[in-house]
Amino acid sequence: MEYRNNDPGAVQYGNFINYYKFNNAGQRVKLLPPDVWLTSEDIESKETYLALDVGCNAGNLTQLLYTFLNKCLGVPRNRETKILGIDIDADLVKRAEVGNEYPQNVSYSNLDIMDSEGFEHVKKYLRQNNRKTFDAVCCFSVTMWIHLNHGDEGLQQFLQKLSDISELLVVEPQPWKCYQTAVRRMKRAGDEFPLFADLQWRTNVENTIQDFLENNLGRKKIFECLPTRWQRRICFYR
Structure with a gap:
C-alpha cells in the first residue's frame, strides 16, 4: 500500500486502504437497475454471465455485485454468474481473496490493465471461459486515476480496451472537483501528478467521456442511475 507522508488519502492510483469505510458499497448496489444487464436476445440464454470489475479494491463491491447479479439473473433464469475483480494494488487484492465468500464464482487478480501483460491476463480469463467478451465490464470510480496517471490519450486507450471486451460497459466517472481534491492531497504530501497540467479533458470530463464512448466507440447510453452520495x-453503455 503506497501513500505519501502518512496520509492514506494521498494515493497515486486510488488504492485507498479504507475506501469502503467512506464509500459504502451497499448504497452503490442499491442504485443499480435489475433489468439492463441482458439484451432481449440474451434473455433465454443459459450461458454463464461473465463480468469484470476493474479497480475492485478490497472486493466489497465485487462481492455485493455478484449477489446482485445472481439474484437478477441466476434465480429467475437459472443462469450462473462469474466475476473477475482486478486491482493494481497487491495488498488490496490479498484482502479481497481472504474475504471472498464465493471462490467458485468470484476470483481476483493483481494486475494493471493499462499494461499489455495485465490486459493479456484479462483476455486469458475470457479464453478460459470460452468467451471473447464479458457480458458486463464495471468501472466504478476509476477513470480519474487512469486519467491522472496516463493523460487524455491514456484514458481514451483505457475506454477503448474496456469497450473491446464488453457487451455492456458500466462507468462511474469522477467529476472534476474530485480531480482537484486528489491533486491537493498529493501536493500536501509533497508529490504531484505530472500529467495533470496538460489534460485537455477537464471541467466537463464526465460529458467528454460520454461523448467519446458514443461518438468514437459506437456505444449508446441506455441507463443512468440517480447520483450517488458523492454526486x-x-x-450504462451498450
Missing part, C-alpha cells in the same frame, strides 16, 4: 453518475 457521481453510474452510466
Whole structure:
C-alpha cells in the first residue's frame, strides 16, 4: 500500500486502504437497475454471465455485485454468474481473496490493465471461459486515476480496451472537483501528478467521456442511475 507522508488519502492510483469505510458499497448496489444487464436476445440464454470489475479494491463491491447479479439473473433464469475483480494494488487484492465468500464464482487478480501483460491476463480469463467478451465490464470510480496517471490519450486507450471486451460497459466517472481534491492531497504530501497540467479533458470530463464512448466507440447510453452520495453518475453503455 503506497501513500505519501502518512496520509492514506494521498494515493497515486486510488488504492485507498479504507475506501469502503467512506464509500459504502451497499448504497452503490442499491442504485443499480435489475433489468439492463441482458439484451432481449440474451434473455433465454443459459450461458454463464461473465463480468469484470476493474479497480475492485478490497472486493466489497465485487462481492455485493455478484449477489446482485445472481439474484437478477441466476434465480429467475437459472443462469450462473462469474466475476473477475482486478486491482493494481497487491495488498488490496490479498484482502479481497481472504474475504471472498464465493471462490467458485468470484476470483481476483493483481494486475494493471493499462499494461499489455495485465490486459493479456484479462483476455486469458475470457479464453478460459470460452468467451471473447464479458457480458458486463464495471468501472466504478476509476477513470480519474487512469486519467491522472496516463493523460487524455491514456484514458481514451483505457475506454477503448474496456469497450473491446464488453457487451455492456458500466462507468462511474469522477467529476472534476474530485480531480482537484486528489491533486491537493498529493501536493500536501509533497508529490504531484505530472500529467495533470496538460489534460485537455477537464471541467466537463464526465460529458467528454460520454461523448467519446458514443461518438468514437459506437456505444449508446441506455441507463443512468440517480447520483450517488458523492454526486457521481453510474452510466450504462451498450
